[in-house]
Amino acid sequence: MWLLALLFSAMFFFNDANMGPAWASCADVGERYAGTLSGAMNMTGAFFGAVGMAFAGACFHRHYDAVVFAVFACSYLLAALCWLLVDVTRPIEPKAEPR
Numbered sequence: 001m002w003l004l005a006l007l008f009s010a011m012f013f014f015n016d017a018n019m020g021p022a023w024a025s026c027a028d029v030g031e032r033y034a035g036t037l038s039g040a041m042n043m044t045g046a047f048f049g050a051v052g053m054a055f056a057g058a059c060f061h062r063h064y065d066a067v068v069f070a071v072f073a074c075s076y077l078l079a080a081l082c083w084l085l086v087d088v089t090r091p092i093e094p095k096a097e098p099r
Contacts, residue, residue, distance in 0.1 A: 028088040037092070 023038060030037035052072070059068045 025086060025088050029086070029091055031091050031093065033092055 022041070026038040026041060027034045052075070055071070056068045059065070059071075
């Protein structure tokens with residue numbers, strides 16, 4: 001049980017350590033739309049967090065404990081792979097060329 005608590009603590013620590021670069025990428029990519037982009041990112045995260053907790057509750061209720069951890073591990077892997085595709089040097093709105 002202590003090992004599980006330690007693993008969860010490490011997961012939450014490293015998850016929080018990634019928040020700074022995630023919000024900074026919104027400023028780099030969104031520029032003047034940084035608030036809109038970060039709000040959309042926050043809303044999407046909250047929505048999928050709620051869906052994930054409903055999924056976990058349903059699985060735990062049916063005693064599919066291993067499925068929950070496998071699905072959450074795969075979702076973290078997918079999120080990490082998606083972040084590799086983010087190019088913060090390309091803004092949403094391209095710079096206007098001088099005339």
